[in-house]
Amino acid sequence: MPLLSVADLHTHFRTPRGILRAVDGVSLTIEKGESVGLVGESGCGKSTLGKTVLRLVDPTSGRVTFDGEDVVRLSRDALGPYRRRAQMIFQDPFSSLNPRHTIERILTAPLSVHGIGDRNERRRRVRAMIERVGLPLSSLSRYPHEFSGGQRQRVGIARALILGPDLVICDEPVSALDLSIQAQILNLLVEMKRDFNLSYLFISHDLSVIRYFADRVLVMYLGRVVESAAGADLWAKPLHPYTRALIQAIPDPTRRRQAAPIGGDIASPEDIPRGCRFHPRCPIATSICAEREPALETHAPGHQAACHHAGKLSRPPEA
Amino acid sequence: MTAPLLDVSNLTIRFPTGTPVADLGFAVGEGETVAVVGESGSGKSLTALAIMRLLPRTARTTSGGIRFQGRDLLALPEPEMRRVRGRKIAMIFQEPMTSLNPVLTIGKQIAEVLRLHEGLSSEAARKRSIQLLDLVRVADPHLRVDDFPHRLSGGMRQRAMIAMAVACGPKLLIADEPTTALDVTIQAQVLDLLDRLRRELGMALVLITHDLGIVGQWADRVVVMYAGRGAEEADATRLLDDPLHPYTRGLLAASPRLDARLHYTAGPLREIPGSIASALGEPGCPFVPRCPMALPTCRTKPPPLEEIRPGRLIACPPTLALERADAAAVGR
Amino acid sequence: MTTAIEIAPQPEVSGRALRAFLRNPAAMLASGFLVFVTAVAFAAPLIYPEDPLSMVARPFLWPGQNPQFPLGSDSLGRDVAAGLVWGSRISLIIGIAAMALGVSIGVVIGATAGYFGGRIDDGLVRLVEIFQTTPSFLMLIVLVAIAEPRVESITVGIALVTWPTIARLVRAEFRSLREKDFVTAARGLGYGHLRIIFIEILPNALPPIIVTSSVIVASAILMESALSFMGLGDPNRISWGSMIGANRETLRTTWYLTAVPGVAIVLTVLALNMIGDALNDALNPRLSAER
Known part of the structure; x- marks a missing residue:
């Protein structure tokens, strides 16, 4: 328990x-x-x-x-x-x-x-x-x-x-x-x-x-957990595009003068976007993301993400 | 070598209660990004205010010079200094909410700068304000121009501040912790914007920060300050790859970073013991109370910044001696 | 732990405030005057053992005319100096008692409203508004007229018209302080409401309450004087206001009979206000730092 x-x-x-x-x-x-x-x-x-x-x-x-x-x-x-x-x-x-x-x-x-x-x-x-x-x-x-x-x-x-x-x-x-x-x-x-x-x-x-x-990390965006994984898994293979953006936004000497990973502002929690909360800022959003909110689903043992396209983001970030 | 755009030499700032900046010197070339790094109490923000000649009344820059385009800013009469401020040198601050006037629209505040320095008519100033908001990547600038600061997010406010700062095309922009109050994804956007403006407008950028990651990603050169003194100066990438001063080394070792394989189960972080408050009243090197390699001689007088190899300066005689011995050994 | 910790010695907040107050010459002068008035009030039975309302001299003695009555006598031959000395007792008693009562009511109601918020706050704010929208001096007259005009009823009356000021102030302080993390921490540690209100928050709200209290003492003295002037004071006790009131008919001929207690009121109230200002400067570090 x-x-x-x-x-x-x-x-x-x-x-x-x-x-x-x-x-x-x-x-x-x-x-x-x-x-x-x-x-x-x-x-x-x-x-x-x-x-x-x-x-x-x-x-x-x-x-x-x-x-x-x-x-x-x-x-x-x-x-x-x-x-x-x-x-x-x-x-x-x-x-x-x-x-x-x-x-x-x-x-x-x-x-x-x-x-x-x-x-x-x-x-x-x-x-x-x-x-x-x-x-x-x-x-x-x-x-x-x-x-x-x-x-x-x-x-x-x-x-x-x-x-x-x-x-x-x-x-x-x-x-x-x-x-x-x-x-x-x-x-x-x-x-x-x-x-x-x-x-x-x-x-x-x-x-x-x-x-x-x-030991384990939860990533939250606008009132919801969008990804949950053991620390090591999360850094090695983030499934949610927001987690990837967060990781890439950390100032890092190995990324000399690289452009910001995502644009846009965080929406107000008084006015949460329909569908996936992250879709207005998401680089890989499609029409389904604006319509249906993704549930937190298990994609690998102990690794959950709430993204319609989570499976498609298998490539590790460049960092 | 041509004269640098900004040349700060032997700058000492005194207050009745103490000397928060002592003997500081660094130079900024045209179009260059120089980071000034330090923790709170290091005197980095006071240095910025001294360059702008905006120090509190009780402060006194007792010695040294600040030369900008060959002119000594400290000797300039106030009316002339006012023409430099905003037009030649601009500054942005950490907290965009308190540095914007809450009862004026964004557009009015940008237009005010333009009318003051460029003598634009109010209609032309408004048009130019919209262009500037577009330049700093504010979406729908023709709508945002009539917004009051509280209607904007933190990131948007900082963009509006930047628009005001670059309105007259300054040669030097001083950014004092410009992203400390912002979220990490917004921080990346703002730093990206500052760097793009630097290139497009041909400005030099003095980036005051406590974040070594920002230094490594965005700066050309870096000055590390500790308790009001320069501790180390180097190319940004060099500094992070091979820090020399014990303080810089300690800082880098103490900061948990994503690439480093540090986890609490594997052992504690390296600490720098004590706090910067211990530098108070130290007659020698201010870092002595926290320094692992302090020698008795370090306590006698503050060490000067000395060149160890071209473009690389440190204020630490023990390290200097070690490095020179190494270099001699390699040379033999 | 190997970390070396040194704690930089810094002057304590209240010590700094006290020094700021002591360095303010106006505040020292005003405090000196008030100490003098208080001492006189305490010593009244020793200085003038006789009832100040008894007729002891020839009427209308001018000050200095008879060294036995240095401030002269009034139309009934009462000693003005004795009246002044005994009157200071009433002024101070009513001023301080009314302030204490008013501040107590105000603190309890303001703290309750500000700390709990919500409906309790709405209700109490209404109550404060009812009191604040009624002309306070008229209300005071009505209150004192309904009850018998005695020291106790006057004190209660003045307290009833002054508490809303304190209540509003305390409510505002509590509303901002209750959001502080140390209050959240106190709730998280399971402290009860009373403990949080009186031990955690109230000491932090004290500076503005202290400042306002000194001004309230001054206005209570003024209100008592006004009541006595109108003949609504305690008829068995002499006060500065009643001295002015009793002698207003002869204002043109024997003006000193109103001027002497008048000056006493003005100086006392002025001193209290100066102390209020000085406390404000001393307890507000940001302001004093800019000087």
Whole structure:
């Protein structure tokens, strides 16, 4: 049984301009100890998906099953045990820590809210955790603004892990950091995964980070998963034209001054194109693509894609 | 060798609180793309603002020179500088939403530049605005010209900014992290566009970025900055194939890339320990606190950029010594 | 972990704000004045142990005429200086109590509306609008006239007409703060609503509330004075407003009887507004950085 399974999840928002279909029929599973990468561009719904899984946003329909229990049906008050087991690490280390609280307070509060340990036990756990994420004990009495971005992200990681979760959703955890700091944080996340036996849903727009971090990769476009495969398969043989475009769009010294792989803008999730969502930008679209939305179908063992022409794209990209 | 289009030499920018750029020098030839790479705090954006003479009031360029087409920009009186800005040197920024005026249509904003610098009538300026939007590959330019910035996507806004920047056919375009706020497929389009405009309009391009991939794909030459100083200067492809400065080497090793066979199950990424904040107050080389090969002599004074072979400069005496020893060994 | 971490020492936010405030000479002058007024108010029973409403002197003594009554006496022979000293108590008590009550109501309603949003927000915004579209001073007069004009009822009345300002402000702050990641994180950690509202969000919304509160104290003092001037003040307590009101008939001949308490009101209100401005500058780092 997978740790987390999401089935046909929809999260829609009402906006003045109509219904915004941020997540529009997503299914996925995460096994215990697995690191699943979720890649996509802004507006594809990857963040909303992460927040819906954690019930920070309520889904419109669909099921989220965690360790055999349907989380969507739980009332807000009954979510407590789930909150202890599923946590989130945020992108912006500047806005994700309360500027008016010391690090000690930020890390102790989750324990006291969940009634874990007495004062001394909490103190011990907080001290162990802050050292575990590579910060000195003296940081406990300081405020978030006294730290650099990378150091704050360490605090964010400590806060997510202090309750001892099984699943951690990392929402672009290194995107706001400088390159020389990104590796430090990625390595820390890997160490944490090993030490605490974590499962990750790793959300990022950066394929190269996903490549390093994920066992399995989901590619999202406008609220849907368009391709899903083990990392190695995806890089070697992407089936969906969007995945190919994403891979080729990564700036790469071996493609000196090559033209952009695809044109056009991402459509608004308030106005999703009919048929295949990607067809207006797709280099291989045909008439069927404008009419019928392709389903996510298995094309090779463990490799699914939602494209009418997926079979025809067997040639690996030039990269 | 003819004089370069832009020649920055010994540039030092001081604030009351510190010296974010020190002793920086690089040159940009006609039609060339030079990338300035560094992380936040490296002083790369301040350098761009200094070239435009748009530094905040409290800043002072205390020494050095910025020569553009043979003229010293730092000595130019403000009214003349205003004629250089926009007409000869243009600049685009990272966040196209905040650099466009939200209450004016795209067309009005482009036309304003044309009326100011070229003295076009409003009708001619509008016609030219539509042509410019077409040039930067905005679909339906005659419709978009009347749109307000918030109606456009991020990529379209950046195109509109580029249209404004190239409106007067500048000789030099400074692009400060032009694609950092954009999605990867849109980023590819915008970089492609900038490079095409560079060729078609015969501009030189100064590309300020933190992304070494962009450098490798689009730049001719690259200046790596660390904590306000030049660390390494080289041909872009050379730099990526064979980085010399310990900082550049560390950066390349630390960045997960698609072609590299790096996976978390196979081992950790190489890290550069610490952060750029450690350069503060360092009397010697700013990279010393994070450097794996620092010698005691590195701590005494900041190393200058020295030529190791034609077109290749590094500011790292230990590396320099090693390379020279190697070269001598090969020569023997 | 082998990573060397140094933490750059930086001044703390509140420390920086305090220093900015202390460097502002206008703010220091205004604070000094208010400290003086407060001290006088506290010490009133020591300075003038007698009831300030009792007739102790010859009527219409001009200031300086009799050193025993340095600010003169009014038409009933009451000591103006004693009135001024005792009046400061009423002004400050009502100003501060009304502010505290109004801010409390405003914070609770504004925070509830801004944090929960949706229908709760719609309903509470309607309520705020009802209060804000009614002319506030007229409402205050009606409220005080219905109840007996006493210090308590005046305080409650002023609080009832000032809370909507705070409620709107707090609601706006909460609406933007609730979208911040640290609030999302708090929800994700299973914190209850009360904890999120009062411990996570409210401390971040405090700076504008503090600034507005100082201005509200000033306007509460003005409202109390206006009420007393119109004879709707507490008849058993002397206040600056009632001193002006009682002596308005003799304004042409013995103008000092209205001028003295008038100046006291003006200076106090001015000081409070100056402090509000200075707090605004001190608590808004972007603004003070540009100076």
